[in-house]
Amino acid sequence: MGMTPRSPIFSLFALSLAVTILSSFSMARTIPSSALDQLDFYRPDKTL
Structure with a gap:
């Protein structure tokens, strides 16, 4: 961890x-959350 890379490449x-x-990670957080919300909204057993 203390080693600094000397090459700029x-x-x-x-x-x-990074x-x-x-x-x-941000795309994986935003897109499946809305998709899962739609799936939970259209799932009939979630409304009970």
């Missing part, structure tokens, strides 16, 4: 990887 790759993980 590795730091750029790590930065893009951005990709964060964007995919």
Whole structure:
């Protein structure tokens, strides 16, 4: 953890990887939550 990457290519790759993980995590949080809300809304046994 204390080692700092000396090559700018590795730091750029790590930065893009972190951005990709964060964007995919935010997309996975927003889209299936609305889809699950619609599924729970259209499911008949949830209304009981």
